[in-house]
Amino acid sequence: xxxxxxTTRSQIVVETRGLKKTYFGKVETPVLHGIDIxxxxxxxxxxxxxxxxxxxxxxxxxGALDVPTEGTxxxxxxxxxxxxxxxxxxxxxxxxxxxxxxHYLLDELSCLENALTPITIxxxxxxxxxxxxxxxxxxxxxxxxxxxxxxxxxxxxxxQRCAIIRALAxxxxxxxxxxxxxxxxxxxxxxxxxxxxxxxxEKGAAFIMVTHDDRLAQEADRILAIEDGWVHEIDKRExxxxxISSLNDS
Amino acid sequence: MKSSLSWIxxxxxxxxxxxxxxxxxxxxxxLLTIGSVAAGVIVIVFLTSLIFxxxxxxxxxxxxxxxxxxxxxxxxxxxxxxxxQDLDSAMSSSRIExxxxxxxxxxxxxxxxxxxxxxxxxxxxLPAIQGQGFASKGGNPIGVSVTGAxxxxxxxxxxxxxxxxxxxxxxxxxxxxxIDYELAKDLSVSIGDRIRMTSSTGNTEPLSIAGIYSxxxxxxxxxxxxxxGQSLFGMGNSVxxxxxxxxxxxxxxEVADRIQSLLPYEARSWSREYPSFVSSLTVQSASAYLISAxxxxxxxxxxxSVLIVSVLQKSKQIGILKSIGAKRSQILRVFTxxxxxxxxxxxxxxxxxxxxxxxxxxxxxxxxARPGHVPDQLFPVAILPVYIFGAVIAAIIATVIAAWFPAKxxxxxxxxxxxx
Numbered sequence: 013x014x015x016x017x018x019t020t021r022s023q024i025v026v027e028t029r030g031l032k033k034t035y036f037g038k039v040e041t042p043v044l045h046g047i048d049i050x051x052x053x054x055x056x057x058x059x060x061x062x063x064x065x066x067x068x069x070x071x072x073x074x075g076a077l078d079v080p081t082e083g084t085x086x087x088x089x090x091x092x093x094x095x096x097x098x099x100x101x102x103x104x105x106x107x108x109x110x111x112x113x114x115h116y117l118l119d120e121l122s123c124l125e126n127a128l129t130p131i132t133i134x135x136x137x138x139x140x141x142x143x144x145x146x147x148x149x150x151x152x153x154x155x156x157x158x159x160x161x162x163x164x165x166x167x168x169x170x171x172q173r174c175a176i177i178r179a180l181a182x183x184x185x186x187x188x189x190x191x192x193x194x195x196x197x198x199x200x201x202x203x204x205x206x207x208x209x210x211x212x213x214e215k216g217a218a219f220i221m222v223t224h225d226d227r228l229a230q231e232a233d234r235i236l237a238i239e240d241g242w243v244h245e246i247d248k249r250e251x252x253x254x255x256i257s258s259l260n261d262s
Numbered sequence: 263m264k265s266s267l268s269w270i271x272x273x274x275x276x277x278x279x280x281x282x283x284x285x286x287x288x289x290x291x292x293l294l295t296i297g298s299v300a301a302g303v304i305v306i307v308f309l310t311s312l313i314f315x316x317x318x319x320x321x322x323x324x325x326x327x328x329x330x331x332x333x334x335x336x337x338x339x340x341x342x343x344x345x346x347q348d349l350d351s352a353m354s355s356s357r358i359e360x361x362x363x364x365x366x367x368x369x370x371x372x373x374x375x376x377x378x379x380x381x382x383x384x385x386x387x388l389p390a391i392q393g394q395g396f397a398s399k400g401g402n403p404i405g406v407s408v409t410g411a412x413x414x415x416x417x418x419x420x421x422x423x424x425x426x427x428x429x430x431x432x433x434x435x436x437x438x439x440x441i442d443y444e445l446a447k448d449l450s451v452s453i454g455d456r457i458r459m460t461s462s463t464g465n466t467e468p469l470s471i472a473g474i475y476s477x478x479x480x481x482x483x484x485x486x487x488x489x490x491g492q493s494l495f496g497m498g499n500s501v502x503x504x505x506x507x508x509x510x511x512x513x514x515x516e517v518a519d520r521i522q523s524l525l526p527y528e529a530r531s532w533s534r535e536y537p538s539f540v541s542s543l544t545v546q547s548a549s550a551y552l553i554s555a556x557x558x559x560x561x562x563x564x565x566x567s568v569l570i571v572s573v574l575q576k577s578k579q580i581g582i583l584k585s586i587g588a589k590r591s592q593i594l595r596v597f598t599x600x601x602x603x604x605x606x607x608x609x610x611x612x613x614x615x616x617x618x619x620x621x622x623x624x625x626x627x628x629x630x631a632r633p634g635h636v637p638d639q640l641f642p643v644a645i646l647p648v649y650i651f652g653a654v655i656a657a658i659i660a661t662v663i664a665a666w667f668p669a670k671x672x673x674x675x676x677x678x679x680x681x682x
Contacts, residue, residue, distance in 0.1 A: 077585055078678050098589050105587020116582040120283035130586045132279075136272030178586070 024086075025185045025218050026051040026074055031083035033069055043069045045241040046083070053185065056212045056219045058232035060246075065238045067222045068190055074220060075108055075188045076100045088185055105134050109179030109217070111189040111208075115171040117163040123174050124150065124159040130182040142181075149177045153207050169200030173207060180211055187212075189221040193228065205231065226255050274599075277592055281599035288572070292604070295568045299608025299661055300615060302561030306554040306653035307616025311643045312623075313550040317543050319642035321511060324539065325532055327420045327477055329388075329505035330514045333378065333521055335366035336528040367500035374504060374525055381520045383508045388415045389501040391491030395461045397441070397484060399449045403460065406445060407483035410491015411505070419505045422475050422485055429453045429473030436490050438472035442482035446474045459484065461494040558656055562664035565604065569668040573597060581677035594673040601665020602658070609657040613650050620645050 031047040034040055043066040051057055061067045072078040073085060076092050085092050088107050095103060104110075109130070117126045127146050131138040138146070150159055153173040163171050172192060179187050189208065193201030205228050212219045221232065229235050235246040270278045285292045368374060371389045378387040391410035396403035409416070413432045417423050422431045422440055431440045439459065441449075451457060453471055460466045467490060475482065492498065506529075508517050514531035521529040533540045573580070580593055620643050627637040 072678050075585065098591075101584070101587050101589045103587075104585060110582075110585050112582070114578075116578055118280075118283075118579055118582075120280065120287045129583075132276040133583070133586065133588050133592065136275035 023053045024050050025053050025088055026220070027086040028074070028080075029084045029086075031070075031073065031080050031085060033066070033073065033078075034081045043241055044073075044080075047243045049236065049243060051186070051218050051220060053218055054212070054216045056209060056231075056233045057221070058229035058235045059220065059222045059238060060224070060226065060229050060235060061238035066241050067238050070238065070243075071188050071190050071220065071222055074186075075110060076104050102134075105130055106182055107185050109182070109184040109187040111172075111176050111179050111187065111192045113191040113194040115163065115168075115175040117171055117174060117178070119163050122160050122162055123155060123166065123170075126163070127174055127177045127181055129178055134182070145183075146177060146181050149180060149211075150174070153177060167200070168196055169203060172196060172200070172204050176204065176207055176211065180215060180217065183215065184217055187217050187219045189219060191222055191224065193223070193225060201225070201228075226251070226258070230255055274595065277595040277599055280596050281603060284572070284576075284596075284600055285603055291568060291572060295565050295604045296608040296611065298561045298564040298568075299605055299657055300612035302557045302660075303609045303612025303653050303657045304616040304619065305557040306656070307613060307650050308619055308623075309553055309557075310550055310649040310653070311616075311620045311646055312641065313546050314646055314649065315641070315643040317546055318644060319638075320539075321543065324536065325511055328532055329419050330508045330511065331506035331518045331521065331529050331531050333368075333374070333387075333504040333506060333525070333527050333529045334502065335368060336526070367497060367502060368504065368527065369500045371501045371504060374527065377524050378504065378506060378521055381517055381524070383510055383513045383517050385507040385509050386415070386418055387507075388412070388419050388505045389488065390416070390419075390503050390505050391488065391495055391497060391501055392503045393462055393491075393495050395459055395484070395494065397445065397449060397457050397459055399451050399455065399457045403458075404445065404448055406441070406459075408459065408461065408486060408491065408494065409483060410486045410488050410494065412488055413485070416485065419507055422473075425475040425477050426473050427476055429471070431473050431475070431485065434472055434485070434487050436487055437467070437469055438486070439469040439490075440473035440475060440485040441471060442484070443474055443476035444481040445484070446471070459486075459494065461496075463494075463496050465494050465496055467494055554653070554656075558660045561657070562660045565601070565661055566664040566667055569597065569601065569665055570671070572600075573668040573672045576672070577675055577680040580672050580675050581680040584675070584677040590673045593675075594669050597669030597672050598662065598665055601662050601669065604665070605658040605661035608661065609654040612657065613654050616653075617645055617650060 027050045028047050031044055032042070033044040034042045047070060059067050059070065069078065073080050074087070076085075076087060076095075079093070087103060090103070092100065092103070117123075118129070121129070124147070125132075127150060128138045128143065131142050131146075147156075147159065150156060153176070155170060155173055155177070158166055158170055158174075163174075166174070172195075176192070179189075187208075192208065193204050196204060208219060208221070209231060211217065221228075223229055230248065230252055235248060235251055236243050237246050267275055267279055267282075368389075375387045375389060378384055388411055391408070393408055395406055395408045397406045398404070409420075411419075413422070413434045417432065426440075427443060429440065434440065439457070441451075441457075446452065449457060451471055453474065456468055456470045458466055459469050469486065469490070486494070488501070492500070495502070504527075506517065506521070508514050512533070514533050518529040518531040518534070521527070583593065623641045624639055624643050624645075626640040628640050630637065
C-alpha cells in the first residue's frame with residue numbers, strides 16, 4: 013500500500029493545493045477560489061468552462077507564467093514559489109511545453125528553427141541528435157517539406173503543428189495547450205488534436221488542454237470543468253450522453 | 263543556418279541569430295535606424311574636419327611666418343622709488359616711468375642657443391637682429407621692419423624663399439636685401455636696383471635688391487644677412503633676439519616658461535602675443551564638440567524611438583520566448599545586440615560617407631591667389647582620422663545606450679500580459 017502510494021506520488025507531474033488567484037486591479041477580482049488537482053505523468057486532461065471562468069489563469073499558473081495569490085503549485089515535484097525568476101525560466105524551458113491558440117511562431121525563423129527554439133534558447137545551438145529528433149517529429153506531423161519555410165508561407169494548421177513540435181522539442185513532462193484548435197477550421201483542428209493525442213501516447217508527456225470544444229474534450233482521459241473559480245471533474249460517460257443529445261438537438 | 267555564427271560563444275548565439283534576423287527582416291526600419299546613426303556620424307566627421315581644418319589653416323597662416331617663442335633682453339620693470347630707497351632719507355616720487363625703449367644686446371647668444379636647444383619640444387633656435395629702419399630710393403624714406411639672420415635658417419622660422427615672387431633669398435650677400443612686394447611697389451624698384459637702408463640707430467647701408475616676396479598679408483619687411491643686420495644696428499657680434507620654433511604649437515607657453523627659468527631673458531610665446539586668437543580657436547573647437555554631441559543625442563533619440571516601436575511590435579514574440587524559457591537577460595541581449603549591430607553598420611557607413619564628403623569638398627580651389635602662387639583650397643577641410651575614429655566610438659556608445667532602454671522594457675515584459 014505504502015509502496016503503491018509512493019509510486020503514484022512520484023508519477024504526479026502537476027499538483028495544486030488550495031490554489032487561489034485574485035487580480036488586484038481597480039476592483040478586487042477573485043478568479044480561482046481554491047483549486048486542488050493532480051495530473052499523472054502521461055495523462056491527457058481537458059479543461060472546459062465558460063469564457064472568463066478562469067481556465068487560462070489556471071493554465072498560466074500551471075505553466076509558471078503567473079503566481080498564485082494563495083496555495084501551492086508543485087510542478088514535477090518542485091514548489092514553484094521557491095524558484096527564482098531564472099529558475100522558473102529554466103523550468104518552463106525543460107519541463108513544460110506551451111501551445112497557444114495562436115501559434116506565435118517567430119516570423120524571422122524557419123519552421124525548423126522555430127521548432128528548435130526551446131533547445132537553442134537553452135544551449136545556443138541544437139546538437140545533431142536533437143536536430144534529428146525534431147526533424148523526425150516534424151516529419152511525423154507532415155511538415156517534412158516545410159522545414160525551411162517561414163510561418164507566413166505556411167497554413168494556419170501547419171503553423172499550429174509546428175508550434176506543437178516546438179512545445180515537444182525539449183521532451184517536456186507536461187504540455188499546456190490553451191485552446192490549440194480555437195483558431196483553426198474543424199478539419200485542421202481535428203488534425204492538430206489527433207497529433208497532440210498521438211504525441212501524448214508516444215512521448216508520454218502529460219497534456220493539459222483548455223478547450224471550448226466538447227467533442228475534443230470527450231477524447232481526453234479526464235475532463236475537468238471550471239465554473240466560477242471552482243473545479244470539478246466531469247464523468248466522461250455523462251459528458252458523452254450530453255454530447256450525443258446536443259448533437260441530436262442540432 | 264549554423265556555420266556563419268559559429269564564432270559566437272554558445273551562450274550568445276541564440277541572441278545573436280535572433281538580433282540579426284530581426285535586422286534582416288526589418289527592411290525599412292533597419293535602414294532608417296542605420297541611416298540615422300550614419301547621419302549623426304557624417305555631421306561629426308564633416309563638422310570636425312571643417313572646423314579643425316579652418317583652425318589648422320588659420321594657425322598655420324599666423325604661426326608659419328612667425329617664431330613660436332621670441333627670446334629678448336628683459337625690459338626693466340618700473341619699480342617705485344620707495345621700494346629701492348630708504349623712505350626717511352629720500353625724496354619719494356609718484357611718477358613712475360619706463361625707461362625709453364632701446365636696442366638691447368644678447369652678448370652670450372651662442373651659450374643661450376645651446377641652452378634653449380636642451381628644452382623639450384624646441385625644433386630650432388635662430389640668432390637674429392630685429393629693428394626698425396627706413397628704406398629710400400631717391401624720394402621719401404619708407405618705414406620698414408628689418409630682420410637680419412642667416413637666410414637658410416630664417417627660412418625655417420619665417421619662410422621667405424617659398425613666398426618669393428622674383429630673385430633669391432638663400433645665398434644673400436652682405437650688400438643685398440630681400441623686400442616685400444608692396445614695399446618694392448611703393449619704392450618703384452625691382453631686382454638689381456639699389457636702395458638705401460637707414461636703421462633707427464642712424465647707420466646707413468646701400469643695399470641692392472636680390473629678391474621680392476609676398477605673403478599676401480599686407481606689407482611685410484626687409485631681410486638682410488646677420489652680419490649686415492649687426493652693422494646696421496651697430497651691434498658688433500651680438501644679436502638682440504633669438505627666434506625659436508617648436509614642434510607642438512600649443513606647447514609654446516611651456517617652452518617659453520622653461521627658457522625664462524633657464525636664462526636671464528624674456529621669452530614670449532606666440533599664443534601669449536595673440537590671446538584673443540587662441541581663445542577664438544578654443545570657442546570654435548568647443549562649438550564643434552557641442553554640435554557633435556547634439557547630433558549624437560538627436561540620432562540616439564531617433565534610434566531609441568524606432569527600437570521602442572519595434573519592441574512593442576514584437577511584444578507577443580517576446581512573450582512566447584519568455585514562456586518557452588528565455589531569461590530576462592537573454593531578451594535584454596537580443597535587443598542590445600540589435601542596437602550594437604545598428605551602431606556598427608551606421609557608424610562605419612557614416613565614417614565612409616563623411617570622409618567621402620570631406621574629400622569632395624577639399625577639391626575646389628579658391629578663385630584668387632597670391633601673385634605667383636597656386637590657389638588654396640576653397641574649403642580648408644582635412645580628413646582627421648582621430649576625429650573620425652572618435653565619432654565612430656561615440657556613435658556606437660550612444661546607440662547602444664539608446665537601444666538599452668527599449669531592450670530593458672522588452673526584458674521586463676510579462677508574458678501573461680502581452681499574450682492576452
